[in-house]
Amino acid sequence: MRVQTDCNVLELTQLASGGWTMTLESHGIAEQITAPGQFLHIRCGQGQLLRRPISICNWSARRDLIRVVFEARGEGTRWLSRRQVGDNLDVLGPLGNGFAMEENGRYLLVGGGIGVPPLLGCAVQGSRNCTAVLGFRSAGHAMLLEEFGQACLGGVRLATDDGSLGHHGFVDTLVRHELEQRQRYDGVLACGPKPMLKSVAVVCREKGVPCQVSMEERMGCGVGACLVCACRNAQSHYVHVCQDGPVFPAEEVDWNE
Ligand SMILES: Cc1cc2nc3c(=O)[nH]c(=O)nc-3n(C[C@H](O)[C@H](O)[C@H](O)COP(=O)(O)OP(=O)(O)OC[C@H]3O[C@@H](n4cnc5c(N)ncnc54)[C@H](O)[C@@H]3O)c2cc1C
Ligand code: FES
Known part of the structure; x- marks a missing residue:
């Protein structure tokens, strides 16, 4: 089940690579995560600025924590990188399907x-x-x-x-x-x-x-309602990367799109 809630920024540190690591108190999102590779849709800024999709890097359902790692690329992610510890973020998640893994698989x-x-x-x-x-x-x-x-x-x-x-x-x-x-x-x-x-x-x-x-696509709603992320798969069917993905078996992807 996806949750929309205010998440408290517990830690925000710049990595040597220039990217940022952020830990959020997730207010129930962490316990809903079903697979690695799912993502959060984070409102980046006030007003009309849309949410931005950021992958979940790691999480603890027991401690209600989610970690994300991101690069400040444009207006939205630059805004995110300027948050302070203690700020609240409007977060929707977990979204998408994630990677299918067997517990002891190699x-x-x-x-x-x-x-x-x-x-x-x-x-x-x-x-x-x-x-x-x-x-x-x-x-x-x-x-x-x-x-x-x-x-x-x-x-x-x-x-x-x-x-x-x-x-x-x-x-x-x-x-x-x-x-x-x-x-x-x-x-x-x-x-x-x-x-x-x-x-x-x-x-x-x-x-x-x-x-x-x-797969990375530009996103609007993040929940299958707006078509911004729609693309054709290898069978020429339209899929929503936000909802049907972002993870797909490689043979289902139209690599020429
Ligand atoms: C499922 C998913 C998971 C993602 N996970 C992460 C993550 O863990 N860490 C991270 O740093 N980024 C991640 N991204 C990319 C991130 O969402 C974009 O960098 C962000 O939306 C850019 O927003 P902006 O306002 O900062 O930049 P904008 O001003 O909107 O764009 C800056 C530049 O980034 C390009 N861009 C914007 N959005 C995307 C996108 N979705 N795919 C490809 N290029 C884009 C633009 O074309 C432009 O060149 C993910 C994207 C998706 C779809
Ligand atoms: S982002 Fe709106 S349908 Fe996928």
Whole structure:
């Protein structure tokens, strides 16, 4: 069940990458979360400014806490980054479906840039039996590495576009290596820019490993009522990314849309 409520900002800290980590007292939203990869719709600013979708990075239902990690990209997220501890935010959530995971399943988590945070929830809440492949523009943009290192029993592999940390190049090379060299994975869970998701999906199809991808679309209502996030899937049916997703089996995505 989704909840709309005022959430208290308990912590807001800038990461070395330039992004922000925010912990919210969730007033009942945390206990409604059913899967990692779901998101919150946070009203960013007063007046007409719409809500902004931000993935749940981690949560504790027992302590009523939700953590989000975000980049200040435009007006809305810049406003969010200027909140103070003690401020209230108007939050709707949890929204969307999230990643389908088996408790002891073995997963390869593949994240790119600001797509990395929700995958931490997969490792902490879904299954510890994970290996993470994380890609960033450069070493300076890398985030949450220590936490992935603690959460993923299979370890963490890194790639950067400029070679300043880990493999010089894109994550799909590391994904291919993992799927060829290592023991069987029950699935690949990916979140990041669409071209990255597309190349990961190609490798998974080649290797016969099920792949789920979390898609980013601009959103309006966040609850399936406005069509802003509607797009055509591989079967040419319209889907709402906010409600039917944001996570889809890779073979259901129309990669040419
Ligand atoms: C399901 C979902 C989960 C997300 N999770 C996170 C997260 O955990 N952390 C995070 O930092 N961001 C996340 N985003 C992206 C975030 O919602 C956008 O960055 C935010 O809405 C931008 O709003 P703004 O007002 O700051 O910027 P705007 O001024 O609206 O836009 C700034 C720039 O970002 C682009 N942009 C805006 N919204 C989106 C979008 N939805 N997808 C792609 N590009 C966009 C615009 O085209 C523009 O170039 C998520 C998006 C979705 C759909
Ligand atoms: S954002 Fe309104 S239908 Fe998805």
